[in-house]
Amino acid sequence: MISKDKINDIKHSVNIVDIIGESVALTKAGRNYLGLCPFHGEKTPSFNVVEDKQFYHCFGCGRSGDVFKFIEEARGVSFSESVQIVAEKAGFQLDIPVTDRQTKNVNHPNQVLYEIHSEANKFYHALLMTTKMGEAARHYLYQRGLTDEVIKYFQIGLAPQEANYLYQHLSKKFVEADLLHSGLFNTGNANMIYDAFQGRIMFPLTDEHGRVVAFSGRIWTEKDLADKQLAKYKNSRATAIFNKSYELYHLDKAKASIKKHREVYLMEGFMDVIAAYRAGLENAVASMGTALTADHVRHLAKYCQNIVLTYDGDKAGQAATARALEELTDFKVEIVFLPDQMDPDEYISKHSAEALANVLTKFRLTGVEFLIQYLKPENPDNLQMQIDFLDKIAPIIAQTSSITAQNTYIYKVADMLADFDYQQVEDVVNRARIHNRKQRQEAARVPQDSYVEPLSQPIISRQERITNLIRTENHLLYRMTEHPYLLNEYRLREDFHFVTPELQTLFEVLKANGEITAYDLAELDEAVQRAWYRVLEEKLPDEIGANEIEDLEFNRHREQMRRENRKRLKNVREHSHVGNDQQALDEIARLIAQKRKME
Template sequence: MIDKETISEIKNSVNIVDVIGETVALTKAGRNFLGLCPFHGEKTPSFNVVEDKQFYHCFGCGKSGDVFKFIEDYRGVSFMDAVQVIAERAGIPLAAESAGSDRPRQQHPHQALYDIHTEAAKFYHAVLMTTKMGEQARDYLYQRGLTDEVLKHFQIGLAPSEGNYLHQSMAGKFDENTIMNSGLFNLAENNLVYDAFQNRIMFPLTNDSGQVVAFSGRIWQEKPADGHTAKYKNSRATAIFNKSYELYHLDRAKPVIKKSHEVYLMEGFMDVIAAYRAGIENAVASMGTALTPEHVQHLSKYSKKIILSYDGDKAGQAATAKALDELRDLSVEIVRFPDNLDPDEFLAKHSPEDLQHLLTKTRISNVEFLLHYLKPDNIENLQAQIDFLEKMAPIIAKTKSITAQQSYIYMLTDLLSYFEFQQVEQAVNNSRLDGRRERQEEQGYQSYQQAPAVVEQPLSKQLSPLIRAENHLLYRMVHSPLILNQYRLREDFAFATEELQTLYTILLSNGEVTPQDLSQLPDSVQHAWYYMLEANLPEESSDEELREVEETREKELLRKDNQLISKKLREHYHNGNTDAALLDLQQIIEQKEEWSRNGYKTKEVTTLDVQVAEFIRNHKQTGTATDDEINDQLVIPFTLDADGIEDLLQRIQDAGISITDKEGNPSARVLNNEEEEAELSDEELLGSNSAKVNDPVRMYLKEIGVVPLLTNEEEQELAILVEQGDLEAKQRLAEANLRLVVSIAKRYVGRGMQFLDLIQEGNMGLMKAVDKFDYTKGFKFSTYATWWIRQAITRAIADQARTIRIPVHMVETINKLVREQRNLLQELGQDPTPEQIAERMDMTPDKVREILKIAQEPVSLETPIGEEDDSHLGDFIEDEVIENPVDYTTRVVLREQLDEVLDTLTDREENVLRLRFGLDDGKMRTLEDVGKVFNVTRERIRQIEAKALRKLRHPSRSKPLRDFIED
């Protein structure tokens, strides 16, 4: 057994960043390093390596550990094997330490297969390089330009033409089971074993760790002696080889890929060797199979940038087009080889410098490639051009760079004689809008029609105050023997968190927690250990610090008890068990008195506010919350009266969260609160000054005011008819409650949406209520509709609040920063840091971070905006209340300038803006009203409006209007 001191020495002799960096492409991110997790598939890096504390943690799957744990999990070996691997890397001999151990070192379950492939590779290479039978094959390879150095680097060998040379060499070293499962031998009908590869040039294939796992044999004579006609013959699948995953030359290419942040993907082994001869060492190839999702996942661990370098013939170009679909989530460039050549054939006709230039200087984008590949032969035919445009428009629309999009549109226009630039541009824009609509519909379907996927969140994202306090205490115990001894004397002390208590027990027994101790613990305990180590605490601790942490811990324990008792009280009360509820109440009162005596004053309002804010954040994505979730996740003080509870529910609903029961129907508790809301009169609709009611609204109110209200019996009769599919009953039920929509909409005026838009959103909620109304629950339809109308309006307001309006000069600054960020990404091969962007843009890193934050996150009207922080978004809101002569003159000049700017838009865009914002008659229209004018949907009007506003933000159009914005 290796002693603890030696294990610590081995661990301290290596840097975990260097070890993991050989497997995962890591980039510096602050003090830590970031990369794609090797333990689960992901597109956004979440795998963190903490160099100063020598451990890793994935925020996606929760995996964490030290350098030994990484080797254990990645290679599937035991802890002692992981120690052996790191010791060999560090050059620390373990023979002396391990000699006294009676337990043999545990080997990899497939170690024998690795060993036989290693021996076979040595055998084949020796046959080629040192035997007379290999002399002719060597001459053949020399003639193809391969040198001894290349043959050695790639360990190229020769399989003898006789049928059992390899078997004779391996029979005395390995058992029969290993031989037959290796894939290197076949069994004849007479039960004789013979070599699977005969008279072929042998290319060994290695895994990421450099272990030989398979071979590919290539014919080298016109009429091979073994009679095979296939150009290549590959090893069959074994326990250590999956041809859909492994990549040729990857283990040797990894260091170069790590430095260059890109990898060449080729079709054949000889192509990779040709690239190596030309000085390109970061090339790999798939093995006798098309590119698979497993290949892509394998490649993405090392680089996000792929250079496709497939053959130049039709088959190679078709393979390139197919590979682009698999590589759609990565950055891809293509090298096109002329004259139908592959890299090996190109090198045979040109110099290594020519091949290097072709691979490094002539790359094209995937869109450029597809423009050539998809171009029809009969391009002069009109229908062929239409089909070509329909294929290319969605491809160009997916390009993120607007500049690149414009270039591709020009290139495509040059190929289409029947189309003008504007027509091609419109086709691309339509494809982009269609794609956006499909994504929105898909997201909406997933959000409202499917239950959200249950993904186990990393513990660090759900740490409660109790766990944080206990992590703090354990951190101090681990780093201070004095503090540990203080708690050792407290026999009554124990951690409430089970995982931390397990670690505390080991700490008390051994005085430390070693890597070997961790290797024998469950994953949950290991994760808890590394989460605890993540705490960035000062080296010095004080009694005051520990006392505050203890107070926080005790307070959380008491609060947890109170939460459990409060839950029991509610259950007893709802079940009618008054006596038990009173006992629970008495216990809560006694507990509150205990809190007061011990100095832990309760702050009911503040605590509840924090809970509600956290509750809203957790349920914002799904947009719904059930009664049970409110009861379980919110500790509602028993002193909160009915009005307070109603306000609490209203806060949740105003945040755009629907409160439902388990079946997804409106909560009975909420519906009870809506009863009073539904009792309205016609006078209330027109008599309130809370909303500015213009003539169209008054006419609308008069129309709906003549529709008689329904009795409960009439509502039930209509509901039954609606269930039977009666459309007239559905319309009557809705029309009778239109005034309810107006009443509720008035309460939300001034919150970012026009009154007409609020009414329109409310009407959509009303139609939802008609479809969902369940008269059997005993509620009136107006009560039920109030809930649905309120949900529709509050959700629309919440969506509107996410729209950020930023001044034009700030948009220009953001766009400039994004362009420089993109340029640096192409130059560096990785995302640039704020410091690198700041150096390029001649500004401070803090300013860059601020601009990036503004570009990504919503800002309030009071947030300073601009390069000098001297203006606010609120400053750009026009005051229309008072109009003096100066304002009148300004307005006239502004209208003239506005007309000139609007003339630069298309007729449809100009008319949509004039109708939508009432630029001619002062009456703003809803999206639906404008849609009726143009005979299109409201969604189409929204798209036209958004596009027109984007055009108006351009400096060439916005500059004439800037002088009208008051300072």
């Protein structure tokens, strides 16, 4: 572990402008620096680096942080790894070596499961690469176009045909209960324990930190391939360390390339990702034999906002693409369909690595172009089918931000319909535009205090709504951080607390430590970290003005009372709606009394 004092020393020894300037072109703009945000695609700079306070903030996507947070996000590493990277740049000598995963955390509650999977991975890989048993399986992979370099890079292995070969190997190192919890073994008659994977080529599934958390086994022998009852792929069952609805194959190795290219290829299968790697495209991942989920999307959002969907071109693949688009509404999405409904693995086998790279990088559709083709009527001369198609596609076109793109899509739709011309299609899209505008206006009329921040929001998201109460409390907390005597005064007040939960959390840290360090921030959740950087964004004179704190207290009290009044009005409406007249009258009386106090 690195001490808090050492972390502070490291942070103060570097200039965040220099560190960020290594990967982002920054231009001086007044007292700060501006550049194109590395975390989302943009053409106009909105990424702001505040040198005097040593933090960054993007007005486009809302990301904020200090130098350690930038390294975390830009390189996809942990906080402790980011500290070591900055320390190395600053010339600090640390006792802990910089590795991909840091020193093993033996205190992790599921550490033994990670160790079991690591040992199993070594076992499977060695069996494939160094034994007579593995020769035939290696020959099969060579026929599929894989080389030893590719096999080693993806750590592909082989599960033996024997019933409990792996169990015999691992039972010498681990207790039976832990082995059964790993998901790699099953129990049979007379409580016999046998391997869950037998006679399959094994693909290790790793988490974003490179730890093996599960496996997927593929049949490969002629006998098994001829057996229509056998599933082609078999995945590990869910365990304490594996959730197939969250993990993404190859993400740990792909994340650096994803950051570099600002896009990720999202594919269906392991062999497709391997084909992309063979074609020189290292920024490809795949879901673990399941449809794309909201958890997958949140996972991807940590690394980029540009998705290239590369699913199979058959009906099942097109349906999966349409479902994926529903989950990826906050991303910029492009779609690649390979010729003749092939998948990337089939295409590279029939053509070449260069041909696959060319198709994946140059022949892309937008999401709307795909949906126009996917939703088009089977019979373009059937009037009812044309009407149904227009009802589906018009709102999708209307949501496109570019009017030029909308016009292009309207022409495409009009060209494929027998009974509608451009003007008629445009009229339907215009009605959808008006409907969308009304929905946005109604949403804007929702009272600010009724807004509840989602538990987990995507990187490209609307900025948190800053109410007058939050703005006032930000101002007050900022003064506490800059003036220790003021913090001490509020520390001694037992009746005081911040109404905003995130600010109260920060206040507790301040009360305990007298400051908020990079180490402290790393221990707090994302919402609290964002709140801290909003506080730092306050532009105030160095000295506290006359009556400034009294005015802040008055404003806080007034905004709290307004919030309570809104709640009472809501209670009045609810009681009246269900016929609780007396309760409604009581709430009205309290509301009147409160307003008199405010006067």
